[in-house]
Amino acid sequence: MLPKALLDALEQRTGYRKLLSEALDERVPGGASWAYVLGSATLILFLIQLGTGLVLAMFYSPSATDAWASVAYLERAVPAGALVRGIHHHAAGAMVVMAGLHLLQVVLWGAYKAPREGNWITGMMLLGLVLSFALTGYLLPWDQTGYWATKVATSIAGTVPVVGQYLQPIAQGGNDYGSLTLTRFYALHVIAFPIATLGLIGAHMYFFRRHGVTPSARLSAEQLARREESFWPKQVLIDAVFAAAVVGVLIYVAATAGAPLQAPADPSSNFIARPEWYFLFLFQLLKYFEGPLQVVGTVVIPGLASTFLLALPFIDRKPSRRIMHRLPFVGALAAGLVCIGGLTLLAVRHDAADPTIHAQKKVAAREAARARELAAQGVPPQGATWMMANDPLTRGERLFWRECASCHTLEGRAPKKPKAPDLTGYLSKAWLRQVLRDPDSHRLFGLTKVEGMKSFAKLPEAELTQLVDLLYQLRQPDLPPLEERPGAALLDTHECTDCHDFGEYYALEGPALFRYGSAEWIRKVVDDAGHEAFYGEANDMPAFETRLPEADRAAAVAFLLSLEGRAEVGVWPTVDDPGPVPTPRVSTSTAADRPEQ
Amino acid sequence: MAEDRRTLLKVLSGVVGTSVVGAVAAPALRAVLAPVSLRTVTGVGELVPVVALDAIPSDGTPVNVPVVVEAPMDAWTRQPPTTVGAVYLRRTEAGVKAWSSICPHLGCGIDYDAAAGKFACPCHESWFDTDGAVASGPAPRGMDALETRVVDGMVQVRFEKFKIGTADKEPA
Numbered sequence: 001m002l003p004k005a006l007l008d009a010l011e012q013r014t015g016y017r018k019l020l021s022e023a024l025d026e027r028v029p030g031g032a033s034w035a036y037v038l039g040s041a042t043l044i045l046f047l048i049q050l051g052t053g054l055v056l057a058m059f060y061s062p063s064a065t066d067a068w069a070s071v072a073y074l075e076r077a078v079p080a081g082a083l084v085r086g087i088h089h090h091a092a093g094a095m096v097v098m099a100g101l102h103l104l105q106v107v108l109w110g111a112y113k114a115p116r117e118g119n120w121i122t123g124m125m126l127l128g129l130v131l132s133f134a135l136t137g138y139l140l141p142w143d144q145t146g147y148w149a150t151k152v153a154t155s156i157a158g159t160v161p162v163v164g165q166y167l168q169p170i171a172q173g174g175n176d177y178g179s180l181t182l183t184r185f186y187a188l189h190v191i192a193f194p195i196a197t198l199g200l201i202g203a204h205m206y207f208f209r210r211h212g213v214t215p216s217a218r219l220s221a222e223q224l225a226r227r228e229e230s231f232w233p234k235q236v237l238i239d240a241v242f243a244a245a246v247v248g249v250l251i252y253v254a255a256t257a258g259a260p261l262q263a264p265a266d267p268s269s270n271f272i273a274r275p276e277w278y279f280l281f282l283f284q285l286l287k288y289f290e291g292p293l294q295v296v297g298t299v300v301i302p303g304l305a306s307t308f309l310l311a312l313p314f315i316d317r318k319p320s321r322r323i324m325h326r327l328p329f330v331g332a333l334a335a336g337l338v339c340i341g342g343l344t345l346l347a348v349r350h351d352a353a354d355p356t357i358h359a360q361k362k363v364a365a366r367e368a369a370r371a372r373e374l375a376a377q378g379v380p381p382q383g384a385t386w387m388m389a390n391d392p393l394t395r396g397e398r399l400f401w402r403e404c405a406s407c408h409t410l411e412g413r414a415p416k417k418p419k420a421p422d423l424t425g426y427l428s429k430a431w432l433r434q435v436l437r438d439p440d441s442h443r444l445f446g447l448t449k450v451e452g453m454k455s456f457a458k459l460p461e462a463e464l465t466q467l468v469d470l471l472y473q474l475r476q477p478d479l480p481p482l483e484e485r486p487g488a489a490l491l492d493t494h495e496c497t498d499c500h501d502f503g504e505y506y507a508l509e510g511p512a513l514f515r516y517g518s519a520e521w522i523r524k525v526v527d528d529a530g531h532e533a534f535y536g537e538a539n540d541m542p543a544f545e546t547r548l549p550e551a552d553r554a555a556a557v558a559f560l561l562s563l564e565g566r567a568e569v570g571v572w573p574t575v576d577d578p579g580p581v582p583t584p585r586v587s588t589s590t591a592a593d594r595p596e597q
Numbered sequence: 598m599a600e601d602r603r604t605l606l607k608v609l610s611g612v613v614g615t616s617v618v619g620a621v622a623a624p625a626l627r628a629v630l631a632p633v634s635l636r637t638v639t640g641v642g643e644l645v646p647v648v649a650l651d652a653i654p655s656d657g658t659p660v661n662v663p664v665v666v667e668a669p670m671d672a673w674t675r676q677p678p679t680t681v682g683a684v685y686l687r688r689t690e691a692g693v694k695a696w697s698s699i700c701p702h703l704g705c706g707i708d709y710d711a712a713a714g715k716f717a718c719p720c721h722e723s724w725f726d727t728d729g730a731v732a733s734g735p736a737p738r739g740m741d742a743l744e745t746r747v748v749d750g751m752v753q754v755r756f757e758k759f760k761i762g763t764a765d766k767e768p769a
Contacts, residue, residue, distance in 0.1 A: 079635075240610050378674060
């Protein structure tokens, strides 16, 4: 404790005691209550956003090339960086919840009524700011979700009649998304909105202090007076305990779930954009209005609802705060809430039931992981989007879904009419084993004109394993010559060498297996599978040599080589149990069905 | 009794409030203070090939060569080859010597005055002998010598930065 003399001197110079007493000794009619925690919790969350936001700003770079990379760097390299970002992300959601509950309570208790119109209007504006923060903040990482979801929002601005053509470029800072979109969103998010929020909080608090708390309508004037006490310390403690609970949950969620970071924004992709959960109801509402009516769902209904809310104290003018006396208004609010809840639920259930969305989520998760893996080596100055577009694995996978997935099944995603071998775990030992056991299976060459290889399913287990190992080793350059490897004689015994050439790319009955499974072998097949050394006349696969540029073919090979090691490989069904025929992919929006770029 | 209760509430408020602030402030500060232990920019402090040995005059005249790092990291960015600084190289009987071109006085770039046969810092007129020692002027120490190595006819230099303005050569 500071000595009294020092505090006295401080008081003389600053008048801090009067200030403190002004702030803390406010009378609370009816006494301190847990009912009053929601506003203070929202305020505390906002202060947390200011603090964590400042830290994020120290590591963030608002440019289209750097934004994603800077966020990935914060997540990867900065101690506690992921936690701070997690807190900021989830506190944004918590603010929406707290502000929403605060609003709900004010409506239920009739606290918006005269003379508290000022409290109400500043409160509604603050709610608008909370949502604006969420919207602008979502874009800043410049990842796939942020990019595409925000694009929907600014496109909506563009569809507003008359002014839309001006609104959209103003909102996105140019004729299209780019660095100027980010700088604009960043300036709004970290400068304009915080200042506006602080000012409005000041006004909101001023109105609050002027009119005091709105106690429960059930308490009589006599009860209120009898139980009255000062704000400090009991209400402060109650507020603090509630805030501690909220922050405890917040930190727990931030530490365990973190904040999402998808792959860098890619304007050429067909990412399925979904807004944050608290905007899902608006997103769902869009689906019901088609063509020229679209503006009803995007602007008219939300606009009317907001106007109704804003005007509530002026429409509902009866002094009574009893719920029974305000049924139409409370009822309208309840109906609105039910609609919001119902629409949110519909949106969640629709996505949960859509296999295309599941498949896309898997691809998105893999691309996100790959992007962060690459970023750990440093992002080139051209930016993270360029980095991903030039990563052979990512490029190869995108090519696969575009060029190959109309005939080949991969990892459970089957084309409408599979025409070629399933490439799940391609060239892995499990895959080779299955080719030996059941080459004409409906998941392998049974779908093609390639035929004539016998099944080795009846072979003793040890011999089968040895054959698989031999085939698997053909891709490895540094082993002793084939004939010196253990079990090499099996290739003759089982007449493999009658149809397959193991010494050079030469045509026999079956495809040459010289360097089988190596990048070189795969590349030759990708280039021209119909070459006489491979599948010849039985081949139906396009010669990609004439169809794709060199870099694409190299990327495709890199991707095919990676299939063996992917988590989705699973176990191949046995001949006796051929397993379920993969279900056809729902073909609405996967890359494979899009026209060539 | 009522007063005791009030005091208890006050103390509890203080404790709970401080915990809430601390719980958020701790990770925030951890991140803000991260640069203390984080290597955000690389390239400096590594042996970097700078010039062919043949390109250094055999008469002992110093040459100024830039230090170009192949792929330095700047936080998240892997940069293209980047010039991180310059060194003076001079042949001596004991082999190639290297000095940073950063003046230990206040960090200006040092020139070589061929007429005077001395290094000169133009900012505050510190003069250095060809062995880097202070000849005259305000510099608190001689020019900072750097580690060199000759590999396959290429001179490599470990380019480092040192504290400016101190009498002792300490890593920056």
